[in-house]
Amino acid sequence: MVARFKGQYGTGIREANTYLGQNYMVVDPSIISEVLRILRDREQFDYCVDVTAVHYPEREKQFDVLWILYSFSKNERVRIKIMIADGESVPSAVSIWATANWLEREVYDMFGIRFDGHPDLKRILLPDGWKGHPLRKDYGIIQQDQEWVKANLGIESGQ
Amino acid sequence: MQQAVQPGMQPVATTFFFYLLSGFTLLSGVFVITRKSPVHSALALIFGLLSQAGLYLMLYAPFVAGVQIILYAGGIMVLFLFVIMLVNLERSQREEQFNGQWVVGLLAAIALGGLFMTVYVKGKSLFPYRIAQPVENTNTQQIGLMLYGQYMFAFEIASLLLLVAIIGAVVMAKKRI
Amino acid sequence: MGKGQPGDRERPIIMTDRTMFDLKPADPKRIDEKYLSHLELGEPDKTFLDSNELVINMGPQHPATHGVLRVILKLDGEKVLGTECVIGYLHRGVEKIAENRTYTMFNPYVDRMDYVAAVSNGLGYCEAVEKLLNVEAPPRAKYIRVILTELNRMASHQLWLGTHALDIGAMTPLFYTFRDREEILKIFEKYCGARLTTHAFRIGGCQYETYEGFERDVIKFLDYVPAKIDEYEELLTTNRIWLERTKNVGVISRADAIALGVTGPVLRASGVKWDLRKAQPYAAYSDFDFEIPIGTNGDTYDRYTVRMEEMRQSLRIIRQAVEKIPEGPIMAKVPKVIKPPVGEVYHSIEAPKGELGYFIVSDGSTQPYRIRVRPPSFVNLQALDIMVRGALVADVIAVIGTLDIVLGEVDR
């Protein structure tokens, strides 16, 4: 399957190998939406298990955005990864899998990565007025948005 | 089977009950007009109807009293209350309760008063002399006989009319059923 | 409809127009409208007397939402036009905490997510880390894990049945199911000291050897329960009103189910024959034979029958596991301080609610660099909007019940 993709996109596919028996593919952000669409249609990865992100502050392309896909017919799992810098936006996969709607909203909520084309991109777990994205490495674990807590709950801090 | 009306049946129409019930009816009539909130006047109307049912009982007409309770108090008044509650009546509450034409009101009151006075003064002579003789069998059977006997035709027409009314109501409130 | 103030205040017709606890004098209509603005909801069709379209707030403290879930319903009279779930009231930032705890310290946190099926969470996490360490749990540990996880699935389904029937109005099943669930919790308590958040497994195997009466208790339970399940079925399966309330309510088609990523009994009720225990067997599931029950038209009744059949299948698995449990060590050789090599792994198991996945990225230190938990309830809840469109308010309650969501897992 990897060979077919390499043939089609050449340099677009950065790296594809398996680690501990789980194959994953690193793709260039520009062609990510077609790759996902092909994966769903031609390769029958019809079930998008998860959309998530990992933050590497020291790298210049800070964020890894991952799609974990699974195909019922081939009983196979694959991970597609792209690397984007802070502030870049990612094409949304909602049109491909409806399940991506809330998953992408959570990634935006936690990392601040914008997904353009998403019908209703706003915070899902944290209250709307909350500032900052907790799962970024620079967001301290005890730091907490004092100002929102003071304004809404009228207390000094959550601790 | 017990007879319809035992001879020993004491007259129910003791004067005390008569004045009590007619007093209630008049009182509730007044309340219906004067109350500010529509629900209160609806309640007064219900109370008035119930006391009227009591009056019917005294005239040996239990069937009419029963029907009065079921139809008027139980059925129609419930619909009144439904309408009053569902339709938002705030604006009407704030309007001036008694509008300008008190002159016409006064004239009507005087005319009605005159009528009452003549009846009161002349007394019996105005009406042909008939006393309410006890009926031979129970009131319900009599009504049943007449309803399905002599007035069969009118009864059918009325039911037809009701049917049309129901269908009209359904069409009016129909969404895309 | 309410009584007008003497002043000229226009009274909006919504449930929470005068919330006493509204800290900010924000206009309640604006908040709810903002949530629903994006949904392209059909305008309520105007009848002769124009119907009043209502926005109801099935608030966080509602008897029928399992935990703190707020559903904003846009109603046309009684029919639901559209819904918007507002979640996050129980968000404790588990993934952020994971980045500041070592692997073994994070283990108890995992039980607190889906507190109803805590044992399965623990199993998923331990197996994911074992995969990272490239370590295999010994066979006896695997068998103990299978027994406890299937018991936990049984308990979770029993709790689901009790509360689901209560929402629809039948009070008696609740007491039957909780009486039987008590037996399972007793076994957990004897084994690992805790009833709900059990923390039964360790990375590399199990902490405790089974107490000497373990097999006897489990077998006594296995003989005792099948008759009880028939009792539940007797009460509900052929109950006219139960059928009326659940037949083709909250229907989700096979294609929608797959597109929405719904998993577990909800997916199987729509006819997809897929169970991780069969598709990608883990922890000794390959040694047992059991069927996967599936439904046909994906309505509440099918989900009910699927889960009831799953309870029976779990009993079959436990019986086989108890008979064939091997002797031997219960803990693999795992270093005191766990420092997995650099790399990332995704491992998922079949939790009672659906596919529960752990994506762990390690940077070689003792603390995980990133742990992402893929919660089945969070994704299943997303399907609520599709299932409830056009239904009535009473059905929203039934559908929330049948999705079997636990808010601890949805909000993490």
Add this chain to the structure above:
Amino acid sequence: MLDYITSYLSSNTTPGESGNVFWALVYIMVVFGGISVAVMAMNWLERKALAHFQIRLGPMRVGPHGLLQPIADAIKLMTKEDIIPAEADKFVFWIAPLIILCASFAVYIVVPFGPTHAITDLNIGVLFMLGVSSLSVLGVVMAGWASNSHYPLIGALRSSAQMVSYEVAMGMAVVSAILMTSLHGLGPYGVSAASSGTGTLSMIGIVQAQNEQHVWFLFKFFPLGFIAFGIFAIAMVAETNRAPFDLPEAESELTAGFHTEYSGLRWSLFMLGEYAAMIAVSSIAVTLWLGGWYRPFPNSLTGDTWDLVFSLFPGLVFLGLAAIAFLGVRRMPKHPYFRVQTIGLAGFGAVLGLIGLILFVPPVRDRIQDIFWFVAKVAGFMYLYIWYRATFPRYRFDQLMKVGWKVLLPIGIGVLILTAILGVVL
């Protein structure tokens, strides 16, 4: 004055019928007092029976086996603060529970506990009963409206719509029962058949008609009587907002229906009204279909031996209850804490035993027969209510209306027509 009182004792008609105001008042006191005690007992029975259905014990703490629980509830409700919502309509808020209470108690005027044991024998008995039971809808609507908040209002509108639609179905069933009173299958025109008696609306008349025709209306024209009874049973449950039809109080959607804003004594009036309505409606069912105060098989198992056997029943029932109480005493744990409870239970058992013995005394035994059988049948219905509540889930509102209009009503009309045809043809 004295002879005015004693004169009634000789005449064998109901006090109301004989115009004897004094005895009518006495009867009213007895019946209403009896009903309130029955409501308290029903409250206890409901909680205990429901609990035992659900394999739990129910109230055990207040008095032996929770026997004093209803009293404790009553005191609690009386002492509770009686809140009236701020913008509620004071007058309507105050009068709503009263209307419901009066409506449900007014039905007892016509309920015949015995040939002469009814407050009065209106010759439009059944009609009066239907009329008064439709009055309680007013109370419900007013309660919902007066508490001036959305959930009670919607609850009130729903429950009144439910009550109105099931009243129609109930009316159909009742009419078919009344038809049976006159149609012996003999006279060509039932109504005017001069032969053995004319159709009657009076409750006592209906029961006597059943006795004369040697058949309970439940079994008359075999399937029809049963179906009519079935429709009435379902409609009566819906009429009192109970069991599968208790949608207005469905906790899962609307908080507690029309009596959400009520509290304290006012709320207990609603409960009293609901239980009284339940007892009233089931006593009507007993009168119309199960042969009022006659003992089972009055005609087939005749002869004095059978009379004797059946007359012993009341005594036996009370002795049985006393035995259960003493069994409870024996099984009470020996711990001193339970001493008071054991003594209480033993006392209660003794009282029951005493009543049982008194009931064996011949003069008392004959007089008590009628009332006992009537009350026993009504108690059977009460148990049915509780059984419904334990097993059935709740209907959704549109299904509820569908059953009311599309199922019960057509069958009701069908039964009515068939009864008429059978009556004339047979």
